[in-house]
């Protein structure tokens with residue numbers, strides 16, 4: 001009986017994990033210090049990430065990473081992410097609603 005319960009728990013575990021924030025959301029938490037919660041930058045100094053297309057965000061992050069687009073801060077930051085992580089970040093911010101206050 002115990003074994004059966006253990007198996008059921010193990011099978012159910014990935015389902016429970018789905019309620020956790022996505023990997024993209026977790027990666028994006030790092031960006032919030034400068035780009036605001038969920039990419040909704042407040043004020044006009046920094047560009048707003050929320051609502052930009054996934055393609056544009058991904059292209060920009062790759063441009064920062066390769067040095068194609070110059071930026072002191074974002075070059076350093078973008079270099080810390082793999083291509084797969086950049087896609088997850090881009091997908092996350094593209095899915096956020098632009099403009100709303102959190």
Ligand code: HEC
Nearest residue numbers: 030031033034035046047057060061070071073074077089
């Ligand atoms: C220390 C502050 C800081 C952090 C943290 C930060 N950024 Fe930035 N980000 C900036 C600044 C400053 C700019 C404007 C740079 C420029 O245009 O040269 C920028 C620009 C961008 C742009 C270009 C947007 C546009 O419309 O031109 C993207 C995309 C971006 N950041 C993504 C991210 C992501 C994703 C993260 C988290 C992994 C992140 N940033 C974390 C400061 C930061």
